Amino acid sequence: MTIDIDIGAACHITVTGNNGPPLETLNIKFSRDNLGELRRNVRNRLRKFAFDLAAPISTKDPRVSLRDGIRALRELHDFGYLLLRTLIGEKDRPKLPELIKMTRTACTGNAAADSWPGPRWSELSPRPNLVVFKTQVEDGIPIDILPLLNEDLDGLEAFDEFEQLGQLASCFLGFSAIVKRDIGKAIGVAPRLENVPQLPIKLFINRGLRGARQEEVNFRTNENIDVAPGGWPNDHSVPQNGFAKKLAEHLLEGNTRFGAGPRQLADQICHFACHSDTSEGLSSIDYEIGLQSRQLIGRRKVNIEKLTVALDKLRAKRGGGGGPGPLIFMNSCGSGDLDPRGAASFPDLFLDETLGFMGFIGTETVMPDQFAAEFSRVFYKHLIRGVEIGDTVLLTRWELLKTYRNPLGLMYTIFAEPEIRVMRPVEEPAMQQTPSSGILAGIGRFFGFQGRAVV
Structure with missing residues (x-):
């Protein structure tokens, strides 16, 4: 309905x-x-x-x-x-x-x-x-x-x-x-995420965060996800003054990963396990993404203004065309925040139709590091099973509420077609199991999540 x-x-x-x-x-x-x-x-x-x-x-x-x-x-x-x-x-x-x-x-x-x-x-x-x-x-x-x-x-x-x-x-x-938000994109039928033989995910990481490091481990230990060679940045050789351009290149290069050559499948999701700053004192064009190559070194930041300019220039140079680009999942503090006073926000940037991204998932406010990592783990567990992303977010919210009594999953917001799902459902994703894994049977049967189409 x-x-x-x-x-x-x-x-x-x-x-x-x-x-x-x-x-x-x-x-x-x-x-x-x-x-x-x-x-x-x-x-x-x-x-x-x-x-x-x-x-x-x-x-x-x-x-x-x-x-x-x-x-x-x-x-x-x-x-x-x-x-x-x-x-x-x-x-x-x-x-x-x-x-x-x-x-x-x-x-x-x-x-x-x-x-x-x-x-x-x-x-x-x-x-x-x-x-x-x-x-x-x-x-x-x-x-x-x-x-x-x-x-x-x-x-x-x-x-x-x-x-x-x-x-x-x-x-x-x-x-x-x-x-279901009207994201203003003429996508038509909701895209399917290619996952044969694996779901290709490009990981952008801040290794100064314990939860982000755990997310990288979760991706690496899941045989149904291709995140090789791991998160970026993987060293601190990229200078700060060229960071926006390099990040834009990695976001728009679907068929290669961090310059490592052609791949069988283009990236389907660009996942950020990072810090973002959307403080009230900042104008929206100064909202920042913070990445880090190592636990104590290699900090790099980019704000919306510089990233927007870099993406626009690169897209104009390369031209458009082709199918929809990857889904952006920004698992960071306040990434889904929209400020009516300003002219930009992370959803506005990544939903720009000229850039071609499939959609955006982010958080409405600050997010504890360990909760963000656990939300990501449970989200991808259900997504790989073939659950559509709208149902996946809903099911993840309930599972974490029941397991940890924690309702913070309510702060995750979808700006994408909720019917998006993987091409090939995988019954039992090979990932580290926790005591919460048995919850899916009870909650899943209650809510009836069986890859259902949302009207």
């Missing part, structure tokens, strides 16, 4: 079934007034959400206590509700209960549902219907954090804290729906 949300115009919300007539319609004006100030409030609140969850975890384990997870979700829920009221505006605010009921109906398939029960992790119950939300990239509002399935926490009933954690998570769109 689909619900279209267009911030900035009279919003005609329509819930439709698969290839069927409209089931329900609702007109609401989502206000764009003071969007810059609103987005700054969102930025600050999400940063607090991440810091509250980062403080109690260790350097090697992203686990938080149930009470910490519940408290963080309750506070985010209250902020998300205020954000939702602000977006709707005073005139259409009386329609909010109807909007929430429509969303709940679309997710559960039950028009009579008076409350949102949340997940029943211990039961093999049918999954709720998932909803695709279409929003404009440039709006910069993370629709995922809106509590559009239950605005009143007083109605939640739980026998224990673990169940309460799941019920709280289920209130948010990001845990109960796939948010």
